[in-house]
Amino acid sequence: xxxxxxxxxxxxxxxxxxxxxxxxxxxxxxxxxxxxxxxxxxxxxxxxxxxxxxxxxxxxxxxxxxxxxxxxxxxxxxxxxxxxxxxxxxxxxxxxxxxxxxxxxxxxxxxxxxxxxxxxxxxxxxxxxxxxxxxxxxxxxxxxxxxxxxxxxxxxxxxxxxxxxxxxxxxxxxxxxxxxxxxxxxxxxxxxxxxxxxxxxxxxxxxxxxxxxxxxxxxxxxxxxxxxxxxxxxxxxxxxxxxxxxxxxxxxxxxxxxxxxxxxxxxxxxxxxxxxxxxxxxxxxxxxxxxxxxxxxxxxxxxxxxxxxxxxxxxxxxxxxxxxxxxxxxxxxxxxxxxxxxxxxxxxxxxxxxxxxxxxxxxxxxxxxx
Ligand SMILES: [Cu+2]
Numbered sequence: 001x002x003x004x005x006x007x008x009x010x011x012x013x014x015x016x017x018x019x020x021x022x023x024x025x026x027x028x029x030x031x032x033x034x035x036x037x038x039x040x041x042x043x044x045x046x047x048x049x050x051x052x053x054x055x056x057x058x059x060x061x062x063x064x065x066x067x068x069x070x071x072x073x074x075x076x077x078x079x080x081x082x083x084x085x086x087x088x089x090x091x092x093x094x095x096x097x098x099x100x101x102x103x104x105x106x107x108x109x110x111x112x113x114x115x116x117x118x119x120x121x122x123x124x125x126x127x128x129x130x131x132x133x134x135x136x137x138x139x140x141x142x143x144x145x146x147x148x149x150x151x152x153x154x155x156x157x158x159x160x161x162x163x164x165x166x167x168x169x170x171x172x173x174x175x176x177x178x179x180x181x182x183x184x185x186x187x188x189x190x191x192x193x194x195x196x197x198x199x200x201x202x203x204x205x206x207x208x209x210x211x212x213x214x215x216x217x218x219x220x221x222x223x224x225x226x227x228x229x230x231x232x233x234x235x236x237x238x239x240x241x242x243x244x245x246x247x248x249x250x251x252x253x254x255x256x257x258x259x260x261x262x263x264x265x266x267x268x269x270x271x272x273x274x275x276x277x278x279x280x281x282x283x284x285x286x287x288x289x290x291x292x293x294x295x296x297x298x299x300x301x302x303x304x305x306x307x308x309x310x311x312x313x314x315x316x317x318x319x320x321x322x323x324x325x326x327x328x329x330x331x332x333x334x335x336x337x338x339x340x341x342x343x344x345x346x347x348x349x350x351x352x353x354x355x356x357x358x359x360x361x362x363x364x365x366x367x368x369x370x
Contacts, residue, residue, distance in 0.1 A: 061131040080196060119242045135215060168198065241292075
């Protein structure tokens with residue numbers, strides 16, 4: 001596979017390689033970090049790329065299927081990896097079903113860089129956007145169709161975590177729940193082609209008697225979530241290869257309808273993919289040939305030499321003369337990102353982290369991710 005050019009990898013002499021191997025075996029990760037630092041390659045010089053020539057990709061919402069085959073159930077089917085039974089299945093019977101295929105694909109980050117191999121949910125970088133609603137439980141069947149034997153960084157045995165959603169443990173994409181058709185992690189009992197994730201889409205406080213009338217505490221609503229690979233030891237490189245996507249949750253306050261007549265509704269700019277725009281920011285290291293590089297031994301972090309938004313280097317986005325809702329996600333792996341409006345535009349920061357505030361929109365010219 002060609003995602004990493006050998007010229008961009010750290011050049012270890014045979015002696016250094018042996019030292020590294022011995023240290024890793026003998027005393028583990030900490031010593032590895034210290035040893036590797038002096039032998040890391042210099043930053044590669046990537047090809048120049050012209051800014052603002054490639055349009056920002058904004059995908060429409062992920063589409064449901066009418067039924068899954070075999071049907072989704074509380075217990076793992078044959079063919080599914082060995083997960084524990086879904087908890088409170090009958091209480092949160094799924095009303096919507098999805099197939100999601102994790103696969104290798106060809107991707108262009110920029111027309112002046114070579115088309116290259118990535119990993120993506122449905123082969124897309126970033127993956128499709130889920131548009132969901134509180135009170136509507138769903139099942140997402142996630143197939144691992146990555147090639148079994150790959151070279152380069154990352155691991156093709158993967159697991160998917162939906163960040164911050166209140167999800168039962170068997171559906172949470174625990175780091176040890178990684179699977180493929182032939183291999184499986186320590187917290188599963190068998191390999192499998194897929195796994196079903198059961199997402200109840202309920203508020204926090206669901207079991208608290210104080211919030212029975214509202215099926216949980218609406219103040220705890222989360223509106224902007226993301227899903228990503230979570231494989232133990234390989235989360236950073238697997239996300240870097242493309243395994244990241246948005247999951248949006250609406251309710252009757254953040255209702256996803258800017259014309260909502262409900263007096264409680266926020267009436268934020270609506271239409272996911274049209275006026276409600278999810279943005280994934282990440283920085284990547286492109287090597288001198290324009291291919292993605294990743295130093296898997298750089299456990300202190302990795303800083304890119306180009307910034308991507310929704311999988312493109314410095315894209316442009318044509319807007320209408322109206323209000324937009326932008327969602328900003330720093331998908332890493334290591335950089336801190338500061339966002340500034342230029343020229344200073346009328347902007348309201350309506351949420352931090354994942355929840356939209358029904359009461360405290362504040363004007364902002366800049367927002368910073370802590
Ligand atoms: Cu996460």
